[in-house]
Amino acid sequence: AVVSTQSTGDIGLNMSKGRKKIPPVHSHGINEIYLDTAQPFNQQLERAWRILDEGKLDHVVIHGIGPAMSRVLNLALQIKGRGKGMYDLSTTTHTVTLHDELEDETIQSRKNSSVSVKVFRTLGVTSSWNPS
Numbered sequence: 001a002v003v004s005t006q007s008t009g010d011i012g013l014n015m016s017k018g019r020k021k022i023p024p025v026h027s028h029g030i031n032e033i034y035l036d037t038a039q040p041f042n043q044q045l046e047r048a049w050r051i052l053d054e055g056k057l058d059h060v061v062i063h064g065i066g067p068a069m070s071r072v073l074n075l076a077l078q079i080k081g082r083g084k085g086m087y088d089l090s091t092t093t094h095t096v097t098l099h100d101e102l103e104d105e106t107i108q109s110r111k112n113s114s115v116s117v118k119v120f121r122t123l124g125v126t127s128s129w130n131p132s
Helices: 042-054 066-082
Strands: 017-018 032-034 057-064 085-100 107-121
Touching: 017 042, 042 057, 042 066, 042 107, 057 066, 066 085, 066 107
Parallel strands: 032 057
Antiparallel strands: 017 085, 057 107, 085 107
């Protein structure tokens, strides 16, 4: 079985036939977050909230692939709910090609689903203040 680390570009999974490569990352902006299922959800939520709460950026883009897709959607909805009308969402789905390196040095390609959710500040912020 092959055990590898992310520092070598491989996901640390036990596989008897090869290595699963890390999916391609399109950008590394300070407002781009790539989720996986290994990190605790609360840490990911606080990181996204901190980016938005600092006020320097008006949006954050959260990405996930395969099993992390539901986590991306849950995180985006948690931020929207916590923002009480301050944030809205724009969701895009993709199909990405992943490449696995097999033991005989050949590369096997496969398709997987991914999702990106842009959480952005809305212009019409609702308020609970009632002047009457």
